[in-house]
Amino acid sequence: MNLTKLREEVIQTINNIKDHGVFPKENNHYDFKLELNFFGLTDSTEIFLRNFAKDIISFTNTNGGIILLGFNEDKSTGNIEDIGLNTKNIDLLKKIDLNDIAQKFEKITKVTINLDLQSFQSGTRKYYYLLIEKQSQVILPLNDYPDYKFKKGDIIYRLSSKNKIANETPQDFNSFLQLKANEKSKEFMEIWSKLLPEMFEINPREVLIINPKYNKVYGYNGKENILSSSEIEIEKGGNGVFNVILNAISAGDIGKISDTEGKPLYKIVGEIKSSVPRDSITISTLQSESLKQSNYKFTNAQLKLIIKHLGWVDDEKFKIENPDSESVNPNFCEFLWIETVDSIKDTHKVVFSKEAVNQIVNTVNNQTLHKSIFKKDLEKNTKKK
Numbered sequence: 001m002n003l004t005k006l007r008e009e010v011i012q013t014i015n016n017i018k019d020h021g022v023f024p025k026e027n028n029h030y031d032f033k034l035e036l037n038f039f040g041l042t043d044s045t046e047i048f049l050r051n052f053a054k055d056i057i058s059f060t061n062t063n064g065g066i067i068l069l070g071f072n073e074d075k076s077t078g079n080i081e082d083i084g085l086n087t088k089n090i091d092l093l094k095k096i097d098l099n100d101i102a103q104k105f106e107k108i109t110k111v112t113i114n115l116d117l118q119s120f121q122s123g124t125r126k127y128y129y130l131l132i133e134k135q136s137q138v139i140l141p142l143n144d145y146p147d148y149k150f151k152k153g154d155i156i157y158r159l160s161s162k163n164k165i166a167n168e169t170p171q172d173f174n175s176f177l178q179l180k181a182n183e184k185s186k187e188f189m190e191i192w193s194k195l196l197p198e199m200f201e202i203n204p205r206e207v208l209i210i211n212p213k214y215n216k217v218y219g220y221n222g223k224e225n226i227l228s229s230s231e232i233e234i235e236k237g238g239n240g241v242f243n244v245i246l247n248a249i250s251a252g253d254i255g256k257i258s259d260t261e262g263k264p265l266y267k268i269v270g271e272i273k274s275s276v277p278r279d280s281i282t283i284s285t286l287q288s289e290s291l292k293q294s295n296y297k298f299t300n301a302q303l304k305l306i307i308k309h310l311g312w313v314d315d316e317k318f319k320i321e322n323p324d325s326e327s328v329n330p331n332f333c334e335f336l337w338i339e340t341v342d343s344i345k346d347t348h349k350v351v352f353s354k355e356a357v358n359q360i361v362n363t364v365n366n367q368t369l370h371k372s373i374f375k376k377d378l379e380k381n382t383k384k385k
Contacts, residue, residue: 001064003116004311006131007372010066014129018122023071023080028062028158031055032071032080035089044095046147049104053148054156054163056105056132057139060113062158063183064134069093070127084125093117093128098375108148109139116372138180280339280351283320290360296378298364306363309373312336320350335359 001009013030016022024030036051052067059065070085085093098115105113114133119126144151155166157176166176209218210232221228281289287303298306301316308316312332318324328338328350335356341347363369370377 001134002311003114003131003133004309006064006066006133007116010129010131013066013068014120014122017082023082025078026073026080026161028161029059029065031059031065031067031161032073033067033069034072034083035070035085036092038088038092044092045097045100045104047092048096048101050147052130053105053108053145054150056113056115057109057141057150057156058158058163059132060135061138061156062134062179065132065158067130067132068127069129070125082122082125082127084122085127090119090126090128093119108141108143108145110142111135111137111139113139118372278337279354280337281354281356282351286352286356286360289357290364291381291383293357293361294364294381296364296367296370297381298374298378302374302378303360305373306360307336309369310335310359310363318350322348323350 013024016024026032033051036047038047039050041047041050055065055067059067069089070083072081072083073079074081096117098117101115102113105111113135116131117128118131119128121127138155140153140155141148141150142152150156150165153167155173155176156163157166157179158164159175159179164172164175166173210216215232216229217232218229283300283303287298287300290303291297304313304316304318307313307318310332312329312335313327314329315327318327323338325338328336334353336350336352338348339351341349363373364378367377
């Protein structure tokens with residue numbers, strides 16, 4: 001689960017606690033902590049890591065997590081009491097710089113871990129929450145860290161509301177593999193249910209998938225009882241059969257491609273090329289136009305943080321020129337997409353629509369998001385037009 005979804009979830013959880021006294025159960029996704037253990041130390045970063053390093057790796061290796069600070073859980077009954085944090089804990093948490101924490105984790109795992117640490121209040125009592133984003137890859141420490149209670153090569157994950165080490169026993173490893181297999185199966189079904197909803201209505205063996213990029217067709221091989229592929233020739237010109245079919249689909253004439261029962265028998269997956277190029281703007285134009293309307297100033301690097309926050313890309317360090325095609329989220333193609341600059345040299349770039357400006361301005365003008373996105377408040381834009 002990414003930080004955007006975690007933020008939405010934790011806000012709902014906090015509202016349920018405040019308004020209804022309803023607490024989530026401690027599980028593979030939630031954890032509660034009454035206060036920090038200071039270990040007799042004074043360095044805030046080191047205290048934070050000793051308290052949370054193992055939890056962070058555990059949650060990021062599972063499905064992300066939420067740790068609520070200032071709550072006491074009775075382990076025998078499962079009842080949770082919202083006591084609040086004392087001044088000592090609050091003062092330390094205010095000092096935490098997540099950039100320092102991220103740098104420490106890069107040294108520990110060679111992987112960037114995304115976190116969010118925010119305070120909130122209920123009545124006169126103060127609390128914090130820590131959000132831990134799920135990683136697509138399994139991360140593990142590259143050396144022994146006895147102070148953080150893990151060793152080199154430990155695969156730490158969350159199971160039954162506890163941190164477990166997958167490669168400690170064969171039973172633990174099998175549990176971890178099953179967890180990951182279930183995750184992949186769920187992701188697979190979610191992806192295919194969106195791409196091919198017909199598969200839930202008709203026999204998947206009757207579905208044919210055409211991949212125009214590699215000139216392949218995929219389908220059920222009845223002889224060997226497997227999904228197999230074959231080479232095919234696809235004429236990709238404007239008058240070619242493939243694009244004629246795609247244009248019919250994009251024009252809403254999907255009914256022309258159906259079996260006798262009226263259900264689509266073949267689903268074609270590929271890029272629909274428009275004969276008229278879409279209007280687009282560059283990232284520099286996006287920034288300059290947004291600055292004309294926004295109440296706050298922001299840099300190009302901060303613009304990329306906004307784009308990441310909106311979910312348009314998966315990394316704020318994404319490249320504009322010749323980007324990784326997987327870095328841009330296709331679900332937001334109305335705001336940005338990858339455009340071919342030179343088909344012979346195979347050069348591409350990320351471009352934006354004019355509609356993206358309003359999305360950027362609305363996000364920047366929401367001051368409550370500044371600290372979570374930029375780790376600080378932005379300066380007022382005195383040159384706003």
